[in-house]
Amino acid sequence: MFLINCPYCGERDQQEFKAGGEAHIERPKQPTELSDDEWAEYLFMRKNIKGVQFERWNHAHGCRKWFNMVRDTSNDEIKAIYKMGEKPPSQ
C-alpha cells in the first residue's frame, strides 16, 4: 500500500487515490486530421514498462486533483510527483 504525497494535500494512503494510466499522452488537437493508425496510437497504445514509468494519478477521495507520478514499477518506488502541466523531471 503506497504512501502518496499528493501535491495539494500531502502524504495520504493509497486507498484515497485512483491510478489513471500512462502520463503525457496529449489528446490530439485536431483528431479529424489523423489517420486511423495515428488515432489508434493515441487511443490504444500504452507502455507497460518494468522500470521507471510516468503515470497519472487522481486524489479521488481527497482533493480530486489529477497529478503525475514517476514510479519504478519493479520495486514501486515513487521517484517524483508533480502537478499537471509541470515538466516531468529528467530521468
Added chain:
Amino acid sequence: MTKNLRVKTSEYIDETNRISFKFNGKTYHGYKGDTLASALLANDVHLVGRSFKYHRPRGIMSSGSEEPNAIVQINPNSDRTEPNVRATEVEIYEGLEATSQNCWPSVEFDIGGINNFLSAFLPAGFYYKTFMWPASFWEKYEFFIRHSAGLGKSPTKNDPDIYDHRNLHFDVLVVGAGISGILAAKNAAKNNFKTLLVDEKNELGGSTIYENNEFNKIDNKTSSEWLKKEIEEIKGIKNLEIKTRTSVAAYHQYNYLLARENLTDHLETKDKTNKIRQRLLKIRAKKVILATGALERPLIFNNNDRPGIMLSSAVKKYSEFYGVACGSKNVFFTNNDSAYESALSLYNKGINVEAIIDIREQSESKIVRKVKETGIKIYWSHSIVDTDGYKRLNSVSIMKLSNDGTSVTGSKISISCDCLGVAGGWTPAVHLYTQSGCKLVFDEEKNVFIPNQNTSNQISVGSCDGDFKIDEIIKNLNQKLKDNFNIKETDLDNMKVEIDQENSKRNIWLLPSNKPLGKTKPFVDYQNDATAKDIKLALREGFRSIEHVKRYTTTGMGTDQGKLGNMHALGIIADTAGVKMGELGTTTFRPPYTPLTFGTIVGRNVGKFFDIFRRTPMNNWHVENKAEFENVGQWKRAWYYPINGETMHQAVQRESKAARESAGILDASTLGKIDIQGSDASEFLNRVYTNAWSKLAIGKCRYGLMLNEDGMVYDDGVTTRLGENHYIMSTTTGGAANVLGKLEDYLQTEWPELDVYLTSVTDHYATASLCGPNSKKILKKIIPDLDLSDENFPHMSFKETNIGDIQCRIMRISFTGEHSYEINVQASYGKDLWEKCMEAGKEFNITPYGTETMHLLRAEKGFIIVGQDTDGTMTPIDLQMDWIVSKKKYDFIGKRSLYRSDTMRKDRKQLVGLLTDDPKIVLEEGAQIVSKLNQSPVEMLGHVTSSYFSPNLNKSIALAVVRGGKDMMGKKLFIPMKDKNINVTVANPVFYDEKNERLNA
C-alpha cells in the same frame, strides 16, 4: 497412567489458579499461564495429531508459532470452533476443549495410518501421476481425494464474535519484544519517537526471558534477570505503546504493516461475549525495526518425527518458562552448543538427561565443559540413524559419523529415552523482511539467509539479522540505532556483556543412516510428510527451481509454511544439485506470517455493513408502503410496490398500466446531478456530448449522449440550462460518480483553459417524477399559480417555482413517453413533496411505480438504458441514434472513433426491436439469437438486452443487439432455448406511440 511432569514453580505459571480443560474428550488440568501444549506435556501427553499424508503419530515439536505438528481443533462443538490452531499458541482457560485433527476414528487408532505402510507407493507427485488416467475417472477419484483432504473442520454456523479494524500511525514500529526489540523500542521512545512495540506472545522478553546460561552475563546478571528489569522500565515510558498477543501478519510497501491483535481468545467463554475478539491493526510507521528473532532448526535424520522428538530450545522453554519436563529420560541431538544449555537447564532441575549426541568432533566452550562436569554422557562425532516407538519415542540408535559426514560406521548403540531434544542451529526469521520487498543474502559462515540491506526506513536487529550472540547483538543494535535515529548516546553504550566463547557448528543438511535413503524416513516438512527422499526424487525427475520442487513435493506448503524445514529442503537441493545455497535462493515468503481468521480480515464489514448503501429522502415512504427494493450501484431503489400479495409480474403490470392510463409517480432522486457553471460551460458541454449545446435557450432541457474516446456510449441524461453560464446535468444512477470523474479529468488535464466548475449535487435534491395523462392536473393542484400550458411550459423546458414556501425546479421531460414532470426540491423536503403528490393524485388513482415499471415503460418507447442495452461496445450509430450525433461540430469526445474502419462496419451488433411470433412468450434477457437452426456450430448473431410483457400493448416486447440488425427489419430469427426454439421477428425498437403524441396529451 498420566504422570505429573511439573518440575518446579515458574513465575509465569500461576499454580494457585488451576484450570481444567478437555483434550480428545478427556479432562486434564493445567494452570493459568499454560499453553495447551505445555499443559498437555505436563500431563505427559505427547501424541496430539496425525500427519497429513501418512497419518503418522505426531507430537508437540516447538513452543511457538512455527509449530508444524501440534495443530488442533478448538472447541469442536461450538459456534466458535476453529481448525488448524497451534496448541503451542493456545492459552488455556477453564472449559477449553480441543481435539486432534486428520485422524479417524481417533488419534490413538487412526485408520489412515495404513498410508504409513504404503508410503513406498506414495512418493512425491503420487497424486499427479496416478489420478491422470483414465481421464473419465476423475470424478470418481475426486470424491475420494476430497474426503481424504483437509485438516480441521470449518464452523458451520455464523461466527458469534465481533472483529474490528484500526489504523495506527507511529514514528517507529518494533516487531518482536525479545532483548533486541525491547532495547530498540526503549531507545527510540526515549529519543522522542512515538513508538509501538508488538509481540505475538502474551509475555515480553522473547527467549532471553528464560535464559539462565551462567556464562552469559549482562551487567553481572544473567540475561533473563537483567531483561526483567528492562521490561519493568519500558512499561512506564510515555512515548511507547506495547501490544502483546499481537502478531504481524504482513509487511507491505511504504512501511504499511498488518497485525492481528488477539483480545479474547485466552478468556473463558463467558468473558468472550460482546467483546472484540481480534483486531486487525493497519500500521503505518515512519521506521520499522524488525526484531523477529530466529527459529531453531531440527536435524534431518531417519524417523525424526516421532512424538517425543522436539526442538531442543522448546525442551528448554517448557522447563524454564512453564516448569514442565518434556520427558523423564531425555536425550539431546545437536550440531552446536545450544543443546547444552537445554541439557543443563534440565539437569539443574533434577530432570534426567541420558546423553547428548553431537555430530561435531569437539567443543571447548564453557557450557560444554560444565556439562561434562555433570557427568552427562556426550557422544562426539555421532549421529542418530534411527528412532523407535510408534506413539511415543522409546529409544534412539546412534552410530559413529564418518569424517566427511556422508556415512556412518562402527556398531550401533541404542539409547533408551522418551524425549529427544534436537538442535540444528538457528534460522533468522526473515519472513517479514522479505515481504517488504527486500532481498536476502546467504551467509556462508553462519549457513543462513540474512537481510541484505538496512534502509533508512527499515532495519533488522538481533538474531533475525544473523546476530546470534548477545555481545554481537548489543554492539550492532547500538550502532544501527545511532545511525538510523541520529542518536549520539544510548544506554547500550555502558552495558557490560560477558559471553561464553565462540559457538562452533557443524552443518549437515541430511544426516546419513546405515540404511539406504530409500529405506528411511527423514522428514523435512513434518506437516505435509515431505521427506528428503521426496526432494531427491523431484530433482531426479528434472525439477530444478526451488519453487517447483516446493510445489511438487509440497515442502513448506502446510499451515506452518515450512518455518522449520525450508532451510533443510534448500540445503538438500543445493548439496544434491551441487550448487551454492546463495545461488539457489529461497521460496517466496508470503503474508500472512501466521494464519489469520476470516473475521479479522473482514472486521466490521459484515452483514449490513458489507458495503455502504444510499437511500433517497423518500425511502421511509417506500418502506412504509411495502416496496420491494433493488440495488442500483450503492442505492436502494424502490423496485415495485406489491399490493395484496401481488407477484412482481402482477405489480409491474398494474403499475405500468396505471402510469399510462392516469398517473404514476417515480422516485428519481438517485439520478446523478452535476451542477456546471462558468463562462465556458456551453463550450464544455459541446465537447463532452455528441450533440450541439451552444444554442440551447435558457430554461430549456436537452437529452445528451456521452461517449468514451473510443466512440462507445458511456452515459446519457437530460441537461438543463438554468442561466447564461449555468447548467444542471443529470446522469444515470450508476454512472454519476464516474461521469463526474471523467469530466474533471478532461477539465484538469486536456482543457485546463476552460472556465468551468463542476459540483456533484446528487444528494442535494430529491426528485419525484410525475407522469401520465393526469400528471398535469395533479401538478396544477399542487402549484395552482404555475401556468402549465404547452405554450408557457412546453415539453423539454424548465421552471423554477415554489410549492408553498419550498423552492423547486421542475423539468418537463419524459422517460416514459407520457406527459410528465420531474420535480426537484431540496433533499430534506423530498418526502413532503412525495406525500403532497400522492395526496393531490388520490382522485386520479396516482400509482407509485418502481424501477421495474420504469424499465418496462421506457422499453415500450425504445429508450435505451446505458449498461443494459449497451455494454461498452455500442456506438450511437449501433444504437440507431444517428440523430443525436452532430455532423457540424468539429470535435467532441469520441467523435474521431466513429469514423474508424471498425466502428463503421456494417455488420456490427445493432440495437433492434424483437417481437415474438407468439405474443405471450417473454424472451429471457441474455438469450442468444441465431438465424439458422439445426446447424453446429451456429453463428450467434447477438442477444436479447431488455424483455418485458407490455400490458399497454398486450404482447411481449424485447430489445436486442443483432449483428447487421439495422438491415433486418421484418426478418425472422430464432432464439434457441434449452427446451424449445422461439420464433421472433425483427421490429422497430419503438413499440409504443411512435409519433410521440402522448408527450403533449
